[in-house]
Amino acid sequence: MIDSASPEVGLQPFLHTRVICLAAPSFALSATDGQLRGTGVDGFYDQDRRLLHTLRVLVNGQEPEPVDHGQQGPREAVFRAMCRQPGDPTSAPWLLVTRERAVRRPGSGESGDVIRLHNVNSQEARFTLSVVAATDLADVATVKAGAPVDDVGCEQVEGVARGVRWLCPRDKSRVLLRAEALTTSADGRTAPAGGLPKPELLLDREHPGRAEFRWQLCLQPDEEWSVRLLLQGKTTTVAGHPVPPRLGVPWQTPEVTGHERMAALLKRGLADLEALRLAERSSAAGEREDQFVAAGCPWFLGLFGRDSIWAARMMLPLGTDLARGTLWTLARRQGERHDSFTEEAPGRILHELRPAETRHGDGMVLPARYYGSVDATPLFVVLLHEAWKWGLPEKELKLLLPHARAAMKWVEGAMGGDHLIRYGKGRANGLLHQGWKDSPDAVRDAEGRHIEPPIALCEVQGYAYQAAMAYSDILTALGDGGGEAERWQERACRLRAAFHRSFWITEPKGRRYPAIAVDAEGHPVSGLTSNMGHLLNSGILLDDEERRQVAEALVSEELRTPWGIRTRSARLPGFNPFSYHGGSVWAHDSAIAVHGLATAGFAAEAAALIDGMLDAAAHFDHQLPELYAAYPSPRFGRPAPFPPSCRPQAWAAASATLLCSAMLGLEADVPRRRLTVRPIAPSLMGLNSPYSVRGLRLGADTVDVRVDTHGGTEVLGIDGKHWHIAAPAPCTT
Structure with a gap:
């Protein structure tokens, strides 16, 4: 046996x-x-x-x-x-x-x-x-x-x-x-x-x-x-290593009614996130505790900059305390010097924190504190801005501003003469790729050839653009008088223009889509991948036409499965439904695409993907794993487990909240007292009755949102006298 x-x-x-x-x-x-x-x-x-x-x-x-x-x-x-x-x-x-x-x-x-x-x-x-x-x-x-x-x-x-x-x-x-x-x-x-x-x-x-x-x-x-x-x-651990939390969860628990599968997914996701919580050792009794969520069990049960940031971003509609704890935990470990082994650099945000140096096989050795990530640093600034928009107090914003300034200085230094942000070849026994797709074969062209650094990844340009605009907005709100806000807007415009020049690929039949990356010679890396889904909410796309082209590529037969978005087109050499980044379906990746589609007005496409992801979750006892496999043949009527996948995993569990937010079409701006709600109509999601989400958090206020059978909304907990509540026409197509 x-x-x-x-x-x-x-x-x-x-x-x-x-x-x-x-x-x-x-x-x-x-x-x-x-x-x-x-x-x-x-x-x-x-x-x-x-x-x-x-x-x-x-x-x-x-x-x-x-x-x-x-x-x-x-x-x-x-x-x-x-x-x-x-x-x-x-x-x-x-x-x-x-x-x-x-x-x-x-x-x-x-x-x-x-x-x-x-x-x-x-x-x-x-x-x-x-x-x-x-x-x-x-x-x-x-x-x-x-x-x-x-x-x-x-x-x-x-x-x-x-x-x-x-x-x-x-x-x-x-x-x-x-x-x-x-x-x-x-x-x-x-x-x-x-x-x-x-x-x-x-x-x-x-x-x-x-x-x-x-x-x-x-x-x-x-x-x-x-x-x-x-x-x-x-066991022995490094000094200052995070510890179990002593306080309760740093978020508010909502209630979904009228959509049983969404309610089941959200309940399981929040339970998993509760079990993944860790906290700063320095927290003293009687003080607020800086909590964050570990990336995933069992392989990544610790602080991971990118993963912890994304999970905190997804959870913002339930409160800003998780974001605050994540920001401070990372800020205390922000890079201060240059170190070739840890890849630390001034302003750089940590990639991962382990109790001790680890040897991962194939000769890879990572230090206990490792900075080999190109995206955690701009994402840190994006999280700070979004947390402020959801109600993070201005006092906290000001205290974290020096860390945001240092992070943006690192982003500026990572930009080349073509205004794109890149990563080069690190040390031989470190990570080869430094985006979220960080396996050795993560970046391949349409012929299946491996592309090695230096590389500019498409989603990282979106993060950097979003961070630049966010940082400019923060500086403006805080009364920047030195012109720094305007200078970052100008840098953002140059990056956007460079992205438009360098990343778009036009196929012989006229289809256009953003490349996964630009290589060392400045050539776009061909082949459809899921990375482009991260661009829809970044602001880097120029207009509705570019957003439409990205949306069409995402929901094409090459990338879309009945249960989410493939990481690589099923028609390309090197595709494998059980490849870590070369054909599998990642829960967070698909949820980000769903949220982007809904925000961009592609309600039907977003609703179909939500339905598919909820169906996938039902096959996994309502627990979305880190990633899973979808066979290209229709004979296989269910997603297959990806056997080594973390379970639970932070941004997969937090994807439940992001899907819920996409369903409601939420956009918050607490400092300016604005809330936009543009829900997906129940009919698009196969529902015959109204649905509601009670217990959302908007600054100091608890908010309930009800959606009727036609997609009309009612917001309870805040009023139109003190808030501007925008409810555009519901998404019914």
Whole structure:
């Protein structure tokens, strides 16, 4: 039998069949029976380190037979199994085994499993229960690379509960696993069972580091017995590394009525984002806490500039506190000097923050603090401006202004003589590409040839243009008297003109579309890709005709699938529906395109894509994964999992809020007391009744939006006396 969780050495483990419990920075992954067998990605983790890779439950030396499993929110899972007697003609079980898993954030409880045994036989049952445990204390990057790691030795620990401890000789990281028998009261509550015999603890001499807890049990008919396995880990981290949040979520939870699938997607997305939250270590009791969301579980469970910024942007209709926390967390780590290894530069915004230096396979080595991103820096300024438009106080805006100024200075320095913003070749063992499509084969032309840096990416020009205009708007609002606002408008105009000259491709049959990139010689890189979808809301497109051309390319048969937008045209060499950036469908990428289409007035196209993404989410239990595959053949009637995809992933989870915002056509300007609502009519989305979204956040106000069957709107929570509420004709075509 081949275990899909046990790939060949050197291959990234698959995740699509794993059960994931998450409370960042801690998580656990296992097969659907709950067993951890020391293979693949399975294990309990904290701070990017695997605390346990083996935790097998055995009855009389055999694994119980799995029956089913279920999850109760992001943190908890329940696995049910049974034991049967060989030769029993009824095949009825004599023992029911329930395994309850919970992952807790450090400081809020201990992670682990509770094993519950129930004798359902009519006779007394005598048997041996064993729990086998081991670990390698591997870092997540090593696990992702499929690289083998030796197990860590262990020792017995005596105390209130018997336990075993593993200690890593490399960095003194350590893990403690304790076993605690439980009693169940009449009301169903469990408590430690004082006075009961401790388990026998066996250390395997043939396999140093492997430990076994063993109980000799005797259960009377209908009797139950339980034991709790408690896990504690202490790993080494860099100074100032983020910690679990101590406060509640930094957003308001809305309610969607009249659109059940959107409501289900939003509920699941917000639950996943809650589990992905982290916070700054420097936050003191009684002060506001700077929270952000980690990029994704398990591979990117930390601060990632681009990902965390995009997630915060998408969440702005629910409040600005997540944006504020994300901005300050990144601002404190903004580049101050030039460093060739970390690729730090003055003003540059961080790409990723890890607890320690990581080795990712294929020779790639990334430092704990890495700046190799071309888009996080302009996106930082875009987020600051949009957060201000949604109600971030002017006081915060002024405090963050020096960081925005430094970021724009970096953007200016990244612009070449042709006024385009580029990235060049970094160090040999760093990232080759520095946009959101950062895999080695992410940028290819229509012939399938790999294009290497220096490169100017199309969406990055849009971000830079938007950042320049946003920065100019901020300076103007704050009373800039030095002409800096006007100078940035001029730079934005030059960038826009350069984009118009350099990026547009005209095919022989007359179709025009923006290239994914401009190469080192200034030539546009041919071939339809999804990157152009990011341009629709950036302002860099010149007119309605260019927006129409982008919209038509996005919804063409080459890019559009029934469940979202492909990253690369299905008609091009190199297309692969299971390629990370060469044909797969990314949830955030498609949601950005949807929002851009809706804003640009392409309501029918946006509505069809919303419907498709909601259909995709239904196939994944209403949880949009990081990315998924759509076969080009219509014979496959559902999206396929992308096996190594993060689940949950921040901007995929936050895409639910962006889709909701696109559905309502929201555009806010709190400083000028303006709100625009241009919803998509229910009929375009296959609805026969009104829908509403209650609990949106507009500065200090809570706002409800109701949309009738014809697309007409009613806004509650603010009034026309103090606000200018614009409700253009509804989007019905």
